[in-house]
Structure formats: structure tokens, C-alpha cells
Amino acid sequence: MNKKLTVLFFMVLMVAGFTTMTFAQEETTITVWCWDPNFNIYAMEEAAAIYGDLNPDVNIDIKEVAWEDLQTQLSTSLSANQTDNLPDIILMQDTALAKNVNSFPNAFYDLSDSGIEFDNFANFKVELTKVDGKNYAVPFDNGAAINAMRVDVLEEAGYTIEDFTDISWEEFIEKGADVKEKTGKPLLSAIAGQSDLLMIMMQSTGNWFFDQNGEPNIADNEPLKEIIRVYQELLEKEILVQINDWNQYISTFQSGTVAGTMNGAWIIGSIVPVEEQAGDWRITNLPRLANIEGSSNYSNQGGSSWMVMANSEKPEVAADFLDKTFGGSKELYEIILPSSGAIATYLPAGDSEVYNMPHPFFGDQKIYTEIIDYAANVPEVDYGIYNYEARDTISTAITQIMSGQDIQSALDEAQSTLEFQMW
Amino acid sequence: MNKQKLFRASKYGFLILISFCSLFPLFWMFVAATNTSVDVLGGTLIPGFNLKENFNVLTSNTNFYRAMWNSFKYAAVTTLASLLVSSLAGYGFEIYHDRGKDMLMKILLLSLMVPFAVIMVPLYMFFGNLGLLNTTAGFALPTVSTAFLIFLFRQSSRNFPHEVIEASRLDGLTEIGIFFRMFIPIMRSTYAAAAVITFMNAWNNYLWPLIIMQKDSAKTMPLLISNLTAGYTTDYGVLMLAVGISILPTLVLFLALQKNFAEGVTGSAK
Amino acid sequence: MFNSTIEKLKAFKRGYSVNRKHKMIGWFFVIPGALLIFSFYFYPIIRAFLLSMQGGVGNNLRFAGAANYQRLFADTLFKKSLFNVFVYLILQVPIMLTLALILAGILNDKTLKFRSFFRTAIFVPCATSLVSYAIIFRSMFALDGFVNTVLMNLNLMAEPINWLGGPWTARLLIVIGLTWRWTGYNMIFYLAGLQNIDPAIYEAAKIDGASAFDRLTKITIPMLKPIILLTTIMSTNGTLQIFDETKNLTNGGPANSTLSVSQYIYRLSFEYVPRFGYAAAVAFVVFIIVAILSFFQMKVGDER
Numbered sequence: 003m004n005k006k007l008t009v010l011f012f013m014v015l016m017v018a019g020f021t022t023m024t025f026a027q028e029e030t031t032i033t034v035w036c037w038d039p040n041f042n043i044y045a046m047e048e049a050a051a052i053y054g055d056l057n058p059d060v061n062i063d064i065k066e067v068a069w070e071d072l073q074t075q076l077s078t079s080l081s082a083n084q085t086d087n088l089p090d091i092i093l094m095q096d097t098a099l100a101k102n103v104n105s106f107p108n109a110f111y112d113l114s115d116s117g118i119e120f121d122n123f124a125n126f127k128v129e130l131t132k133v134d135g136k137n138y139a140v141p142f143d144n145g146a147a148i149n150a151m152r153v154d155v156l157e158e159a160g161y162t163i164e165d166f167t168d169i170s171w172e173e174f175i176e177k178g179a180d181v182k183e184k185t186g187k188p189l190l191s192a193i194a195g196q197s198d199l200l201m202i203m204m205q206s207t208g209n210w211f212f213d214q215n216g217e218p219n220i221a222d223n224e225p226l227k228e229i230i231r232v233y234q235e236l237l238e239k240e241i242l243v244q245i246n247d248w249n250q251y252i253s254t255f256q257s258g259t260v261a262g263t264m265n266g267a268w269i270i271g272s273i274v275p276v277e278e279q280a281g282d283w284r285i286t287n288l289p290r291l292a293n294i295e296g297s298s299n300y301s302n303q304g305g306s307s308w309m310v311m312a313n314s315e316k317p318e319v320a321a322d323f324l325d326k327t328f329g330g331s332k333e334l335y336e337i338i339l340p341s342s343g344a345i346a347t348y349l350p351a352g353d354s355e356v357y358n359m360p361h362p363f364f365g366d367q368k369i370y371t372e373i374i375d376y377a378a379n380v381p382e383v384d385y386g387i388y389n390y391e392a393r394d395t396i397s398t399a400i401t402q403i404m405s406g407q408d409i410q411s412a413l414d415e416a417q418s419t420l421e422f423q424m425w
Numbered sequence: 426m427n428k429q430k431l432f433r434a435s436k437y438g439f440l441i442l443i444s445f446c447s448l449f450p451l452f453w454m455f456v457a458a459t460n461t462s463v464d465v466l467g468g469t470l471i472p473g474f475n476l477k478e479n480f481n482v483l484t485s486n487t488n489f490y491r492a493m494w495n496s497f498k499y500a501a502v503t504t505l506a507s508l509l510v511s512s513l514a515g516y517g518f519e520i521y522h523d524r525g526k527d528m529l530m531k532i533l534l535l536s537l538m539v540p541f542a543v544i545m546v547p548l549y550m551f552f553g554n555l556g557l558l559n560t561t562a563g564f565a566l567p568t569v570s571t572a573f574l575i576f577l578f579r580q581s582s583r584n585f586p587h588e589v590i591e592a593s594r595l596d597g598l599t600e601i602g603i604f605f606r607m608f609i610p611i612m613r614s615t616y617a618a619a620a621v622i623t624f625m626n627a628w629n630n631y632l633w634p635l636i637i638m639q640k641d642s643a644k645t646m647p648l649l650i651s652n653l654t655a656g657y658t659t660d661y662g663v664l665m666l667a668v669g670i671s672i673l674p675t676l677v678l679f680l681a682l683q684k685n686f687a688e689g690v691t692g693s694a695k
Numbered sequence: 696m697f698n699s700t701i702e703k704l705k706a707f708k709r710g711y712s713v714n715r716k717h718k719m720i721g722w723f724f725v726i727p728g729a730l731l732i733f734s735f736y737f738y739p740i741i742r743a744f745l746l747s748m749q750g751g752v753g754n755n756l757r758f759a760g761a762a763n764y765q766r767l768f769a770d771t772l773f774k775k776s777l778f779n780v781f782v783y784l785i786l787q788v789p790i791m792l793t794l795a796l797i798l799a800g801i802l803n804d805k806t807l808k809f810r811s812f813f814r815t816a817i818f819v820p821c822a823t824s825l826v827s828y829a830i831i832f833r834s835m836f837a838l839d840g841f842v843n844t845v846l847m848n849l850n851l852m853a854e855p856i857n858w859l860g861g862p863w864t865a866r867l868l869i870v871i872g873l874t875w876r877w878t879g880y881n882m883i884f885y886l887a888g889l890q891n892i893d894p895a896i897y898e899a900a901k902i903d904g905a906s907a908f909d910r911l912t913k914i915t916i917p918m919l920k921p922i923i924l925l926t927t928i929m930s931t932n933g934t935l936q937i938f939d940e941t942k943n944l945t946n947g948g949p950a951n952s953t954l955s956v957s958q959y960i961y962r963l964s965f966e967y968v969p970r971f972g973y974a975a976a977v978a979f980v981v982f983i984i985v986a987i988l989s990f991f992q993m994k995v996g997d998e999r
Contacts, residue, residue, distance in 0.1 A: 037652065037655040037656065038655060038656035038657060039486050039487075039652075039656070040656060040658070041656055041657055063641075064641075065639075065640075065641040066641065066644075066652050067652070068648075068651045068652050068654070068655030069655055070651075070655075070965070071635050071648065071651055071652075071655075073965050073966075074632070074635060074636065074965050075635060075636055075639070077964060077965050077969055078545060078546055078549050078636045079549070079636075080753075080754065081546055081753070081754060081969065081971055082546050082547075082549045082550040082553065083550070084549065084550060084553040084558075086553070086558075087558055087559075087639040101967075101968050104752075104753065104968070105752055105753025105754065105755075105968055105969050106753050106754050107753075107754070107755070109754075194859075194860060194948075194949065195948040195949045195950065245837070246833055246837060246838075246859040246860070247830075247833050247859075249466055249659075249661070249830050249833070249834065250466075250833070250834070250837060252466055253466035253467060253468075256463050256466055256467070257466070257467050268657040269657075271657050271658040272657070272658045275461075275462065275463055275658075276463055304657075387968055388967070388968055390962075390966045390967050390968075391967050391968070394962075397948070397950075398950045398951055401948065401949045401950040402950055405949075405950075419771065419772070422769065422770065422771070423772075423967065436801055436807070439801070440798075440801065440802075440813045443798065443813075443816075443817060444812075444813055444816035444817060446875065447816050447817050447819065447820050447875065447879065448816050448819070450820070450823075450828055450831045450832065450835065450875075451819060451820070451823065453831050453835075454823075454827055454828070454831060457827075457831075468834055468840075510727055510728050510731065511728055513724050513725075513727065513728065514724060514725045514727065514728030514729065515728075516724060517721045517722070517723070517724025517725040518721075518724075518725055520717075520721065521717050521718050521720065521721020521722075521724065522721075523718050523721075526718075526721060526722075526725060529725065529729060531993065533728075533729060533732050534928070534989060534993075535737075535982075535986055536732050536736035536737060536740070537928070537929070537932050537985075538932055538981075538982050538985040538986055538989065539736070539740050539743070539978060539979075539982050540936050540938075540956075540957050540960060540978050540981065542938075542957065542960050542961055542964060542974070542978070543740075543743045543960065543974065543975050543978035543979075544736065544739035544740055544742075544743050546743075546746075546971065547738070547739035547742035547743055547746070548735065548739045550742075551734075551735075551738065551739065566731070566735060567735045567736075569731055570727070570728040570729075570730075570731035570732050570735075571732070572732060572736075573929060575728055576925055576928075577884070577922075577925055579921075580888075580921035580922050580924065580925050581887070581888065581891060581921070581922070583921045584888070584891035584892065584918070584921075585891075600717065600720045604724070612891070614886075614887045614890035614891065615887050615888075615891070617887070618883045618884060618886070618887035621883065622880070622883065625821065625822050628822075629822075629824065647824065650824055650826050650827075651826070654826060661830070664826070664827060664830075665827050668823065668824045668826060668827035668828075669827075671824060672819065672822045672823055672824075675822040676815070676819060676822060679815060679818055679819075679822075680811075680815065683811060683814055683815070686883065686886055686887040686890060687802065687803070687810070687811075687814055687886045687887075687890070
């Protein structure tokens with residue numbers, strides 16, 4: 003009896019829910035899924051406020067979802083063909099974008115003809131949001147890689163930040179070994195068994211783990227071998243220390259046991275909370291791999307972009323919203339930068355006054371214009387559809403090499419694992 | 426006599442050692458909840474002064490009270506419903522057992538053995554078709570009847586004295602009456618243990634609420650905690666505080682019910 | 696002497712009959728629960744099985760027959776993850792259940808002081824979210840962490856162990872983590888089960904001169920057998936499907952040496968280019984393995 007009642011009760015509730023939804027149609031509501039309240043969500047809220055002035059009939063409804071959770075929900079809904087619950091706009095990790103567009107064709111809205119000026123964004127970033135020549139996302143946060151260093155430690159060893167600018171890895175190792183000897187501090191830390199630093203180095207050469215046809219290119223990947231050699235040398239000379247997880251990684255430079263770090267520009271958010279170190283930090287570009295043709299001092303790590311879902315009831319409205327805000331509002335980028343440190347890949351923002359503000363934590367260095375400049379120089383690579391598979395196989399190979407396996411045999415193994423996974 | 430004393434002392438020694446191992450990480454966690462993120466990563470074991478600040482950040486940056494209430498609501502509904510349905514079935518399987526029911530029990534046990542990740546998509550489709558997305562019923566239904574609880578009650582019923590059943594029948598109680606009037610009170614210990622476990626599992630349930638509850642206002646504590654670690658920078662003090670608080674409801678329930686499943690039941694039918 | 700207790704025990708378990716009418720009534724007790732399980736577990740399982748016959752990635756699925764099952768034989772990651780979960784199973788389940796049984800036995804002693812405190816302390820780890828406990832655990836087991844410091848101060852070893860760095864130490868860490876978290880959980884069922892044993896049986900045994908060990912093996916374990924079977928099946932099943940621990944503590948590393956099957960399924964579905972059909976096939980193999988193991992456990996442990 004009771005069960006029937008409950009079912010009835012929920013049916014009534016549902017009907018009520020649907021009717022209120024239809025009455026609310028007067029106003030358009032655009033729902034957005036993204037993560038990180040201090041960063042993406044904050045930026046989205048500000049964008050909503052700006053758009054609210056232009057188009058008061060449109061409501062922006064933001065839901066906080068962690069990236070992994072977002073991917074789980076997205077994959078579940080799309081593979082179950084139950085898209086009613088999906089939002090209009092999602093934030094997408096650049097590393098997963100091609101994978102999702104390829105796996106779920108027709109799930110994402112093509113923004114190529116939406117009027118958004120993609121030329122205004124850093125090239126490498128636009129490249130990452132394109133699949134088969136179509137633009138699927140509005141580039142957002144800047145993952146341009148920085149080399150952040152403690153100049154007080156460098157000074158102790160007789161170096162300045164200029165000595166680490168526009169250099170090669172050979173020079174970095176030479177000077178880094180010297181700093182280590184004189185101050186006892188390594189310049190870098192990395193998580194054992196994770197390939198983030200190698201990925202940063204890889205992109206700085208303009209190469210990736212796949213060839214033009216998308217086939218795995220690991221066993222005979224010369225840049226990769228050179229990178230592994232450099233990585234090993236960094237470890238041997240104790241310029242790089244390995245720790246076991248992300249929290250320990252953050253702790254190494256927060257506690258000052260390590261005098262620098264290389265990562266996407268967003269790592270600044272974890273550097274600045276340590277007040278005692280204010281004024282001691284500077285940023286510069288990365289060392290380049292001198293032995294690899296086309297190698298640069300610039301790279302990228304992480305970053306995400308806004309996508310419009312094809313199942314959206316009003317995809318044009320969602321696209322217009324993105325166009326007027328993240329796609330073309332210098333004002334938005336000026337508002338969000340100071341309080342969130344969310345650095346854009348929208349190049350015109352680099353000219354603005356806010357971006358030219360000196361940052362006291364970094365000894366009044368104009369870090370934001372600097373980072374925008376780096377972004378413009380990052381080599382374009384195509385992460386490909388099987389990027390996560392590649393990342394995991396490379397990580398495994400590196401772990402094996404570090405525990406003594408011969409480089410070529412480990413890479414051969416990685417090559418065949420990746421070939422299997424793509425089969 | 427001395428030997429016995431030694432035996433007793435070693436018992437306490439063992440218990441203290443085990444309790445220390447159990448509590449130390451939790452002690453660390455509660456200390457961390459009172460510190461700033463930078464200090465937490467530094468590995469401090471000294472309580473700090475940041476508890477209030479962490480709590481303010483937690484309650485202002487997240488929909489904390491809402492998430493606590495949601496988790497509580499879902500967990501409470503699930504627990505009540507599943508104790509009733511599952512114990513009824515477990516009792517039936519044991520007390521009225523025959524070949525058919527033994528067979529059915531074995532078949533039901535198979536349901537434990539498939540990873541949830543695999544049935545998630547079909548289940549989601551099914552619930553979508555039933556129109557149960559974003560509802561408390563949708564949240565609770567898959568866990569109302571679990572082979573685990575049914576099996577637990579079936580196994581426990583094995584120690585339920587059958588003289589009680591015979592005597593009750595002679596007294597004119599109906600079969601369902603025996604279940605409600607005799608079985609439930611006598612099996613308090615099993616019910617208490619099952620309630621704690623079910624509540625805890627529902628409270629910590631992660632994947633299913635993640636996909637079935639799509640509205641921000643329906644967020645549960647595990648999802649809130651997941652969101653706390655999702656940004657470029659994580660505030661570890663706030664994270665530890667959130668996890669510390671999310672243990673409390675289960676802990677309170679445990680403390681309230683533990684007498685029932687651990688102290689023996691006086692006045693039972695023995 | 697002692698045999699008289701055993702006799703009493705047997706007599707207590709025997710001696711009632713179920714007639715036809717009651718058997719019929721019994722079905723009404725079990726049907727609601729069974730129906731729910733059929734609709735929310737077996738129906739999706741059948742759908743998942745059909746899915747496991749589908750090849751391809753993402754939404755581009757097509758019928759592939761047994762191709763996914765054939766693929767398993769060539770999949771080194773699958774084999775590795777299967778090996779890993781069996782390592783956990785063999786090492787962890789016996790240790791944990793024995794420990795839980797011993798603890799329940801000690802804590803069931805009515806004369807013990809601070810029982811409530813000990814019980815709560817041992818139970819509380821399983822209520823903790825793994826997200827934070829993983830951070831603490833990794834930090835405790837870091838190279839310069841708490842555990843190495845203690846071990847070195849006790850002169851148990853000369854060099855710190857890189858717990859998360861080596862394949863076997865990392866697996867051991869998973870086993871430690873599992874035991875830490877789930878011993879108290881299992882202990883509860885034993886404690887609850889012990890309350891249903893008539894204390895008079897113990898009294899009689901004591902009078903008969905049975906030792907503590909005798910009481911454990913001749914009364915406690917046989918009386919708890921149904922519950923021990925339950926926890927064994929649950930733990931076997933839980934360990935073979937372990938996900939949280941490997942994801943949060945080691946993320947499958949180093950070099951996949953702690954990767955579990957469930958984590959592999961998760962990667963196949965949500966991290967890698969999604970192969971839902973193949974992921975379902977992987978799951979089905981686990982399903983069959985667990986089902987066979989449980990079948991044997993039932994055979995050994997479920998006779999009345």
C-alpha cells in the first residue's frame with residue numbers, strides 16, 4: 003500500500019516539476035558545469051554578470067562539478083542517450099577534448115561559425131580545441147609553462163634570474179648543479195611515476211607521442227629519448243628530487259626544501275600562499291632542448307576550455323554568451339585576473355593595464371604580460387585522441403627506466419602497449 | 426593467577442596498540458583541520474588556530490549545510506527502507522527455507538559480484554525511463570534491497586531460537602506478527618549493526634548520487650569533498666575539516682547503537 | 696563432559712520443521728527484496744552482458760560477438776590488474792578476518808574496561824572518506840615520513856623504505872590500508888553475531904574445563920560460521936573489486952603494480968577513449984571469478 007502511495011507521490015512531484023519548468027520558459031536559462039570556485043566558477047560568475055547587462059533575459063546557472071566527476075557524468079549520460087540532464091556549457095580539459103569529440107560525435111556544438119574570433123587566442127590553444135578543422139571550444143585558462151625560481155637562493159650561489167632565462171637544459175644542469183652544491187637546494191621536484199615534467203619538455207620541442215597519421219610514436223621518438231636522458235641527469239645530479247604525490251610536490255617548494263618549480267602558470271596559486279617567501283620568487287621561461295631541432299623555451303601544462311553541448315535547447319544563446327564574454331570581453335579578463343589569478347589565453351588582454359600590474363610577491367615583476375607572451379610562443383601540438391593512454395604508458399616506461407630497465411626496451415614495451423590500447 | 430594477569434595485560438596492550446594505529450591518522454586529520462593549508466602540507470602534528478577560519482571558508486565557499494542535510498536525508502531514508510525490506514527477506518529465507526528459497530538466495534548473492542561501474546549506464550537509462558532522476562526515490566531504490574543485507578539477516582536468523590516461533594504460533598501470533606513482535610526485538614544486535622553499516626554506506630555513496638543527482642542543490646557530502654580537491658590549488662585545512670565533519674553522523678549513530686550489538690541483549694529469549 | 700555442551704548446541708540448532716503452508720508464506724517475505732534486486736541488479740547486468748558483446752569506442756558501437764573476450768587474452772594490463780587483486784585477496788582477507796575475529800572475541804568480554812572506547816576506535820576508520828586519509832597515509836609512508844622514522848628509531852632497519860616506490864612495498868601499503876579501514880567493519884558483524892550466542896553455553900564449557908582456545912575453536916567459530924561465511928564472501932568480493940584504495944593511495948603505480956581490475960575498468964570507461972563494451976567484458980570475467988570463489992565458499996560454509 004505504502005509503496006503505491008510513494009510512487010504516486012513521486013509521480014505527482016515529477017508532474018509538478020515539469021509544469022514549473024514549462025512556465026519558466028519565458029527566460030532562458032543556460033546551465034554551466036565547471037570546477038574550482040576560486041578560478042573557473044568565479045570567472046563564470048563574472049562572465050554571467052557582464053552578459054546580464056547585455057541580455058537580461060538570460061540566466062546563467064552554474065553547477066560545481068569536479069573534472070573527473072564531470073567526465074563520468076558526461077560519459078554516462080551520452081552513452082545512455084539520456085541527455086536531458088546535461089548542461090548547455092561545460093568546461094573541458096584540453097587533454098580530453100579530442101577524445102570526447104571523437105567518442106561522442108554530434109554531442110558537442112560546432113562553434114566555427116558562431117562569430118567568435120579565434121584568432122585572438124594563443125595559437126597552440128586554439129589548435130587543442132579543434133577537431134577535424136572545426137572549433138569546438140572557446141579557449142580559457144592559460145597553462146603556459148613557467149619556470150618559477152627563488153632568487154634569494156640563486157643569489158646565494160651567485161646567480162640571477164637572467165642566468166636562467168633563454169637557456170638550454172645543458173646550461174640549466176650546469177648552473178643547477180652549482181646551486182645545489184652551494185646552497186644544498188635542488189631546483190626542481192617531480193612526482194615519481196608521473197610524466198608531467200616530461201610532457202612539458204616534450205611539448206617545448208613541438209613533438210608529441212603520435213605521428214601524422216595518429217599512430218603511436220614512442221619506440222623511435224628521438225626527442226623523448228633525449229628528454230629521458232636529461233631527466234636522468236637531473237636526478238643523478240640531484241637538481242631534481244622525486245616525491246610521491248601532488249601534496250608532497252606542493253610542500254617541497256612551499257616549505258622551501260626545493261628552490262623552484264616548472265609547471266603550468268596556474269601553479270602560481272600554490273606558490274603565493276607562503277607569505278614568508280614574498281618577494282623571493284621570479285618567473286622565467288623554460289630551458290630548451292638544444293639537441294632537438296625546432297625546440298623552444300616555451301611549453302604548456304594543463305588548461306581547459308568552454309564547450310557548448312549540442313543537446314542544448316538554445317545552443318546559439320550559449321554560443322553568444324561565450325562570444326560576448328570569454329570570446330571577446332577584455333573587461334572580463336581584467337576583472338577576473340587580480341582576485342583569481344586566472345590568466346587568459348585571450349591575447350588582447352595582455353595589453354590591458356591590469357595585466358601590466360607589477361606583482362609584489364614576484365618582486366614587482368610583471369608576470370602576467372610575461373605569461374601572455376609565453377603563451378603566444380608555445381609550440382602547437384596535437385594531443386590526439388589517445389592522450390591519456392599515452393600519458394599512462396609513458397609514466398610506466400619512465401618508472402621502469404628509473405628502476406634500472408634499459409631505455410630502448412622500456413620504450414619498445416610502451417610502444418606495443420599503446421598500440422594494443424589503440425587497436 | 427599470575428598467568429591470567431599477564432594474559433589480561435597483554436590483551437590491553439594489544440587493544441591499545443590497535444587503537445593507536447586506528448586513531449593516529451584520524452588524530453592527524455583533526456589536527457590538520459585546525460591548521461592552514463601550508464602547515465598541513467608541512468606535516469604538523471600540533472593543533473593550530475585556524476579552525477574557525479577553515480570553518481568559515483567551508484561554509485561560505487560551499488553549500489555545506491545543504492550537503493550535510495542531503496546526505497543525511499538520503500542515508501536515513503535508505504537505511505530505514507533497506508532494513509525493513511532486507512530483514513524481511515533474510516528472515517524469510519532462513520525460517521521458511523526450502524530448496525527453492527536456498528536457490529534463490531544463491532542467485533541473489535550473484536548481484537554482489539558485478540562492479541557498480543558496469544551496471545551504472547544501464548541502470549541510469551532505466552531510471553531515466555522511469556523518470557526517477559533527481560529524486561530521493563531514485564537515490565535510494567538501488568540500495569533498498571541488497572543481497573548483502575539479506576544474507577546478513579539470513580545468517581543471523583540461524584541463531585534465532587525456533588522455540589520462540591513455535592511458542593508464538595501456539596499463542597496465536599500470525600507469521601508476520603512473529604516477525605514484527607518477536608524477531609525484530611530479539612535480533613536488536615543485528616539490526617543495530619546493519620543500521621550502522623547501511624547508514625555509513627549510503628552516506629559515503631559516491632558514484633550513484635553523482636550521476637543520478639544532477640542538480641547543484643542535491644549535492645551530497647562526498648561530492649562536496651570531491652569538489653574541494655578539484656581546483657588548481659587545494660586548501661588542505663578546509664578539506665580535512667570537511668572530511669572530519671562528514672565522519673560525525675556515522676560516529677554518532679555508532680555510539681548510539683553500539684550497546685545493542687556489543688553488550689548483549691538482556692531479557693532476550695534465552 | 697565438554698561433549699555435553701556440543702550436544703546441547705546441536706539440539707538447539709535442530710528440531711523444528713517447516714510445513715507447506717509456512718513455506719508458501721515464506722515467499723511473501725522474500726519476494727519484495729528479490730524483486731528489487733532483480734530489477735536493479737540483474738536486469739542491468741543482462742544489459743551489461745549484451746554490452747560486452749559490442750565492440751568499438753564511445754557511441755560508435757557495433758556487434759562484435761566474443762571479440763572483447765578474445766582481446767582480454769592479449770591485454771597485459773588486464774592480466775597485471777588481475778594478478779594484483781589476487782595478491783591483495785590472498786594476503787589481506789585472511790589477515791583482516793582473523794584480526795577482526797580476535798578483536799571481537801576480546802571485546803566481547805564483559806569484564807573488560809573501556810570496551811566502548813576500543814570498539815569505537817577500531818570501527819571509526821571505515822567511516823572516513825578516503826580522500827583525506829590517502830593524503831595522510833601517503834605522508835606517513837613517505838621516505839622521511841612517520842613510519843620510516845619510527846621503524847628506524849626502533850632499529851628495525853637501517854635505511855628508510857621507499858614504500859610507494861617499489862612494486863611490493865606499494866602492494867603491501869594497499870594491504871595495510873585495506874586492513875586499517877575494514878577490520879573494524881568486519882568486527883561489528885562478529886560482535887553482533889556473538890550477542891546471539893547463549894552465554895550459558897560458555898559457562899557450561901568453562902565448568903567442563905574447556906580452555907580459552909577450545910572455547911574459540913569449539914564454540915565461537917562454529918556458532919559464528921554463518922557470519923564468517925558472510926564476511927568471507929563480502930571481503931573476497933570487495934577485494935577483487937577494490938577501487939578506492941588503489942585510486943587514492945597509489946593511483947595504480949608504480950608502473951601499474953598496484954592497478955586493480957575496477958580501476959582498469961574505470962580507466963577504460965572514463966579516462967581512456969571509452970570502450971564500454973570492453974569494460975563490460977572485463978567486469979564479466981571478474982564476475983565469473985568471484986561467483987566461482989563464492990560458490991566454493993558457500994559449499995564449505997553453508998551446510999545447515
